Amino acid sequence: MTTDYDAILLVSFGGPEQEDDVIPFMERVTAGRGIPRERLEEVSQHYFQFGGRSPINDQNRQFKAALEQLLAIEGPDLPVYWGNRNWHPLLADTLREMRDDGVQRALCFVTSAYSSYSGCRQYREDLAAARTEVGEGAPTLDKIRVYYNHPGFVAPQITIIERALRQLPDDVRDDAVLVFTTHSIPWTMSRHSDYEVQHYETCRLVAASFPGRPWQLVFNSRSGPEHVPWLEPDVNDHLEELAGRGVRAVVVVPIGFVSDHMEVIYDLDVEAAETAERLGLAFVRADTVGTNEAFVRGVRDLIRERVDGSEPAALGTRGPNWDVCPVDCCFTPGQEARPTVAQAAPRSRPAGTPSEHRGTAAD
Incomplete structure (x- = not known):
């Protein structure tokens, strides 16, 4: 240490x-x-x-x-x-x-x-x-x-969602769906990292405090050529689907973002909010954890x-991630191999990789 x-x-x-x-x-x-x-x-x-x-x-x-x-x-x-x-x-x-x-x-x-x-x-x-x-x-x-699974990241999400739910009208609050969203990335990038499985784990940990409330992980801010596959569904497409199923209210939770930036204040507060308004969905965007x-x-x-060697904290079953990334961590074949800081052999691999666990939402 x-x-x-x-x-x-x-x-x-x-x-x-x-x-x-x-x-x-x-x-x-x-x-x-x-x-x-x-x-x-x-x-x-x-x-x-x-x-x-x-x-x-x-x-x-x-x-x-x-x-x-x-x-x-x-x-x-x-x-x-x-x-x-x-x-x-x-x-x-x-x-x-x-x-x-x-x-x-x-x-x-x-x-x-x-x-x-x-x-x-x-x-x-x-x-x-x-x-x-x-x-x-x-x-x-x-x-x-x-x-992603540290108590200091998960617990604030719960209090933030509770505050967001209170902003919804009384007559739709109990039926509101949680829409967790994060930045979309190319499918090939996701395939060579734990990006999806880690997000599903964070969502699962947070959603456990809202038993019975439907939730789904979706994506925003896709860019790049149309022929290149990126992670889906897009948040706006998901809002369309929810409205078509009769859902009346949503809380959009930017679970993939630590602080507000353009992918939050434009893609969610403007674009997704406009989609919800057009569909007649009551819409609240939860805060990021920020400060x-x-x-x-x-x-x-x-x-x-x-x-000082304090015990690593992590919620759920995956445990804390490694302190020092493996040499090939999150490296997509075909990329230029650039030097990085803090490279070393892994001490152990967290349980559940994208190929082993995809996670599902309870909606």
Whole structure:
């Protein structure tokens, strides 16, 4: 157990903060993917509807402040830095700051609770690339495990859903369906990770607190060519299906997102809400865990696992994920093999892989 960490690094996706940021941000996110300019400009309109400002950076500032305060009071008393993959503050700039402050080894918390290439491995690749860019003196980086079944992630979802249900009209509340949603990814990416099975497990753990209430995991924010299969059903298609079956109310739960960003405030709060209104469905979008106190404490517990050897916590039967990802973890054949941080042989594989368990919803 490594105990010589001298800082925490909050790692997130990043987002534009003004209209002039939007196109450069989109170009950075899609670099090397051959996305036509007209498609970038189309998606950019989503940001322009909100003044060109994504809420994700503000939420990260709030989360960083909350975590710093908790660590200062209850320990471990470590400074918290923050760097993004795709917009300022960029990872390499933050690593330079850390190096200049004398940080030698940092523990990285990523705002992605699940395993996949884009949700875990790509972050590790970008951390390694940032270390290479900074060069000599760049701090050693280790990534905290995925935490989809950690009590600090699951418990806040339950209180958030309870609050959302209270926002529905009295006459439809008892019959409302829970619609858990997450970012769709290409089927091939899902096939080489535990992305789906981990999401189904989180949904199952949360839904157990609402016995008898129907639920389903669906997907939003699909992109890419139509001929490339992505995970389905789409949230809007699922709302159509529910309305056709006579359902009168839904609570849409962004279970795959730690904080609000464009895939939440546009794809759910605008597009899915408009679909529900057209169908006559009462609609409430539950909050993301964001800066929920129980979630911040859960992150502190994840930090303590690595800093002082505290017992790893996990709900359900799958147990805690490994601390250090295997060399081939979430790697899709055909991808470029890029260096990552914290690679090692696995200590054990969590029970239930996508080929072993798909999960079903009780609707």
